[in-house]
Amino acid sequence: MSLERTPVSVMVSEDRSSLSDATDAILAARAVDGDVRAFEVIVRRHGPLMRAYATRILGSNSDADDVVQDTFITAWERLHELQDPAATKAWLMRITSRKAIDRIRARRTDQPLGEWDVAAPESESPHNLAEAASQRERLTRALGTLSESQRECWTLREIGGHSYAEIAEELDLPPSTVRGLLARARQKLMQEMEEWR
């Protein structure tokens, strides 16, 4: 066996047969059987992506770490329900989006319903988008101009790949509203990023 080690495999509980080479399917099956080390590899492999996804749904990285912690704790408890262990990443993303949405709902509880779809503050409006370094930054800034619910719909659809029906269920909204919020979000993004046209 090769002794070469990549930096990422500097693990707390590193082992000669570096489990980090194992597939998600094997790791998930081991974790179901109680192998914490295998679960640790899953956390390291997918944790950064789940944090990025949570941050996108939440609109900021405050609470993102908590969401990801909750996600993995739930994942450990429910791994036996995972039908196709090879689809671990998609499954984790679904848990992440649910946890992130729960956070947002909790935040919203003291807000009157009427303000639920309020636009982002004016200061977020991008007037110098052209100067932004990358498409990612430009899109991030443009997303900052969406209302919370528009951003959620857009993120679940375009990044999470959820269907209208799934988004409607997650956000507890009628599908027609989801369709409207999505179209609005896209319209606004297009306006903000006019130079893409």
Place this chain on the structure above:
Amino acid sequence: MIPSPDDQNYDLIAHLSDYLDRGENPPEEFLNTAPENRITYDALTRFRAVAQDILAEDVSAEPDLDDGWVARILKNIHREARAGRSIPVSHPSPKAALSLTEGAVRGLVRSAGDGVAGTFVGSCTFEGDVTVPGSPVTVNVEASVFWGERMPQTAQHLRDAITTSLLHHTELNIQAVNVTITDVHLRRNAAPDA
């Protein structure tokens, strides 16, 4: 109800989005009807492309996970839930009642299997009443082998390693160790799985 649109573009975006979200392309005739149609459609597909890469870019822009973060998660999971059945172990003193948990024996199987170069053991189940001493038990193991390994030979090595370990550490009456190769793995590099 759909919120009232701010400009006439709204309907067009909603209409094109329906195609996009069903994973279909809008009909060419429709895109050719007006330049606006095509321009809008191109912009929508471009957003989608950026959106699909954005998480990977977010990840590379973020600092690496620190060990404390991972450790906090591992500290908060309930490990004892996976102990499974209790497997008796005999002892010369009639007063002593010793046992191993099924989870612990699975751990033995995994570590025996991982000791075979180029393999990882996945799930492991015991068929038979392991709680009754001497009951016939069949061990079913799923495993992954390193790409390029010779599977029949590797499966045999796994079977031998697992059998030896179980005979050495437990009193299970092993009838068979069935190994099913369910996966093939490669050496990964530092990049997280895409």
